[in-house]
Amino acid sequence: MSFLEVRDLSLRIKGEQTRLLRSVSLSVSVGEVRGLVGESGAGKSMIGKAVLGILPRAVEVAGGEIWLDGQNLLALPVAQRRRVIGAKAALIPQDPLTALNPSRRIGPQITDRLVDILGWARNRAEARALELLEEVQIADPARVMRSYPHELSGGMRQRILIASAFAAEPKLIVADEPTTALDVTVQKQILRLIKGMQERHGTALLFVTHDLGVVSKVCQTISVLYAGLMVEDSATAAFYAGPRHAYSRALLAATPKYTDPLGSLTPVPEAVIAAVRAEVAAADGGWHG
Amino acid sequence: MRLLTTAITLFGVAVIVFFVIRVVPGNPIAMMLPPGATEADVARLTALYGLDKSIPAQFLIWLGGVLQGDFGTSITARQPVLALVLGRLPATLELSVMALLMAIVLGGMAALLGTLRRGGRTEAAIDIGNGMALSVPDFLWGLVLILGLGVFWPVFHISGRITPSLDLPFVTNFYLFESLVRLRFDLLVDIVGHMILPALALAIPLAAIIGQLLKQSLKETMHLDYVTLSRTKGYSETHVILREALPNAILPTLTLVGVQFTFLIGGTVIIERLFSYEGLGNMAIDAVINRDLPLIQGIVILFAVIFTGVNLLVDLTYAALNPRLRHG
Ligand SMILES: Nc1ncnc2c1ncn2[C@@H]1O[C@H](COP(=O)(O)OP(=O)(O)O)[C@@H](O)[C@H]1O
Ligand SMILES: [Mg+2]
Numbered sequence: 194m195s196f197l198e199v200r201d202l203s204l205r206i207k208g209e210q211t212r213l214l215r216s217v218s219l220s221v222s223v224g225e226v227r228g229l230v231g232e233s234g235a236g237k238s239m240i241g242k243a244v245l246g247i248l249p250r251a252v253e254v255a256g257g258e259i260w261l262d263g264q265n266l267l268a269l270p271v272a273q274r275r276r277v278i279g280a281k282a283a284l285i286p287q288d289p290l291t292a293l294n295p296s297r298r299i300g301p302q303i304t305d306r307l308v309d310i311l312g313w314a315r316n317r318a319e320a321r322a323l324e325l326l327e328e329v330q331i332a333d334p335a336r337v338m339r340s341y342p343h344e345l346s347g348g349m350r351q352r353i354l355i356a357s358a359f360a361a362e363p364k365l366i367v368a369d370e371p372t373t374a375l376d377v378t379v380q381k382q383i384l385r386l387i388k389g390m391q392e393r394h395g396t397a398l399l400f401v402t403h404d405l406g407v408v409s410k411v412c413q414t415i416s417v418l419y420a421g422l423m424v425e426d427s428a429t430a431a432f433y434a435g436p437r438h439a440y441s442r443a444l445l446a447a448t449p450k451y452t453d454p455l456g457s458l459t460p461v462p463e464a465v466i467a468a469v470r471a472e473v474a475a476a477d478g479g480w481h482g
Numbered sequence: 483m484r485l486l487t488t489a490i491t492l493f494g495v496a497v498i499v500f501f502v503i504r505v506v507p508g509n510p511i512a513m514m515l516p517p518g519a520t521e522a523d524v525a526r527l528t529a530l531y532g533l534d535k536s537i538p539a540q541f542l543i544w545l546g547g548v549l550q551g552d553f554g555t556s557i558t559a560r561q562p563v564l565a566l567v568l569g570r571l572p573a574t575l576e577l578s579v580m581a582l583l584m585a586i587v588l589g590g591m592a593a594l595l596g597t598l599r600r601g602g603r604t605e606a607a608i609d610i611g612n613g614m615a616l617s618v619p620d621f622l623w624g625l626v627l628i629l630g631l632g633v634f635w636p637v638f639h640i641s642g643r644i645t646p647s648l649d650l651p652f653v654t655n656f657y658l659f660e661s662l663v664r665l666r667f668d669l670l671v672d673i674v675g676h677m678i679l680p681a682l683a684l685a686i687p688l689a690a691i692i693g694q695l696l697k698q699s700l701k702e703t704m705h706l707d708y709v710t711l712s713r714t715k716g717y718s719e720t721h722v723i724l725r726e727a728l729p730n731a732i733l734p735t736l737t738l739v740g741v742q743f744t745f746l747i748g749g750t751v752i753i754e755r756l757f758s759y760e761g762l763g764n765m766a767i768d769a770v771i772n773r774d775l776p777l778i779q780g781i782v783i784l785f786a787v788i789f790t791g792v793n794l795l796v797d798l799t800y801a802a803l804n805p806r807l808r809h810g
Contacts, residue, residue: 275718277716279715296803297729306715306716
């Protein structure tokens with residue numbers, strides 16, 4: 194069994210029939226990086242949020258299971274679920290500018306989970322935080338620990354959030370478009386940093402992105418989502434050699450090539466859209482929630 | 483700079499009060515003399531208190547005295563105004579601070595509970611409670627409390643500051659504070675028993691304001707990214723609210739509490755009267771009834787000093803709580 198297994202997960206807005214996620218299944222093993230791609234609004238973030246127990250209040254689980262390290266999260270009482278997630282998983286958020294508390298110093302924002310949830314002694318947690326800040330190549334970590342977020346650049350803050358995510362040695366990291374909000378110049382560094390950290394710490398990484406170009410460099414496996422329906426689940430090499438699903442093929446054709454960024458792009462053809470929509474409708478027809 | 487504007491504010495207040503209370507009808511001298519007093523008696527006393535001079539001249543004399551720490555002599559009590567006023571100040575300060583603390587605790591709890599149970603029946607009940615608390619002014623709450631917890635179900639005192647027959651070891655007029663410091667819990671219970679209803683009457687409307695505003699800002703803060711991130715760390719919702727959301731949501735409430743606290747202090751005038759509580763406000767009403775001009779001036783100036791002091795305190799706290807302001 195993989196470290197993370199999502200089985201037939203369906204989500205919907207409370208009180209509504211249409212689903213945001215349509216019986217989605219995916220798994221990520223320790224050491225594996227899974228790319229989760231799809232257009233904006235496809236439900237990529239919702240999968241990550243469901244796994245981390247931070248679904249919006251308006252959204253409810255309409256079916257399925259989420260297994261983390263052999264425990265079905267959805268069967269646990271809320272408080273216990275949060276503790277399990279806090280100890281075993283972590284989030285690298287999308288926007289480093291809003292993901293740090295503006296009125297708290299950096300240090301405690303990294304060490305709080307270690308001290309409060311895992312019960313570490315404070316100085317051990319602080320030593321660990323310093324070590325991690327060095328690992329993410331932050332100069333003068335001791336000073337940074339005492340700083341407030343507004344004193345630091347966006348790139349610095351994302352490094353801090355990455356360090357913080359790895360602090361408790363979680364075996365699963367969810368990274369939700371971790372470079373989208375950053376300057377193009379720092380995007381590549383941050384990407385390389387996350388990949389390096391993942392390899393050194395041997396975690397499972399669920400990497401949410403809408404950029405297929407990034408997936409080819411970082412991920413071993415790839416899941417493609419359309420309107421909450423999983424249309425493809427392949428090894429990355431196989432995917433780039435020839436995607437199984439017509440929609441994936443069209444998506445790949447619509448992505449700029451790394452080797453030829455200015456080459457002509459084909460938008461997803463309408464026939465393909467119509468076909469995948471029919472699939473979505475068929476999935477809804479056979480579903481009783 | 484701050485000092486200068488404060489000084490100008492206080493001066494302005496002094497000028498306005500000084501002239502207004504001399505323009506309204508009513509003669510303090512006539513009031514203090516027995517019915518059979520002669521014209522000569524009136525003239526003699528009027529001259530004694532300097533009331534025969536022109537109003538600007540009276541003002542200059544008064545201001546000269548104030549700058550040397552002499553606020554004149556009360557016409558009715560025939561004692562220095564400063565001593566009278568400072569003697570009563572502790573009672574009003576203790577009442578106001580107690581009311582403020584009660585408002586913060588009650589309002590804060592309502593806001594936290596409402597945020598924790600947002601969107602549900604509990605929040606709706608809190609909203610209704612806040613609305614009711616706000617639609618009734620403090621002195622009516624005073625009446626309600628007197629009738630409810632003083633008369634119908636007499637658990638608290640409804641008159642005075644302390645039971646008069648008690649032996650008081652106090653050297654200051656800060657009864658509550660001194661009884662705490664001296665560990666005289668017997669006296670403390672009696673004092674709190676006297677204070678609780680007037681303080682509650684003053685606190686209820688402010689508690690509702692704090693509850694509503696703080697809940698609103700907390701709810702807005704609750705879906706910010708750093709709050710969500712804290713949830714993924716394994717914290718309970720209460721912890722998330724208290725540690726992540728509250729410090730950032732509290733600033734607008736704090737500013738408002740500063741303004742509202744000055745209103746609350748203003749409210750002590752009527753509440754103290756209602757509960758026969760021997761504070762500044764009660765003294766102010768007596769002073770107005772008796773046209774005790776020097777005493778009125780002294781009380782008003784003191785209130786003005788308190789108000790500006792409160793505002794200064796709020797600004798300082800605000801800066802201390804907000805790291806972005808603190809670092810310029
Ligand atoms: N707070 C919310 N309440 C209700 N629906 C939401 C909320 N946030 C997002 N959605 C809906 O859920 C769907 C999936 O959103 P999301 O997972 O954020 O997409 P993406 O693939 O771009 O990450 C979208 O259709 C969006 O409209
Ligand atoms: Mg998203």
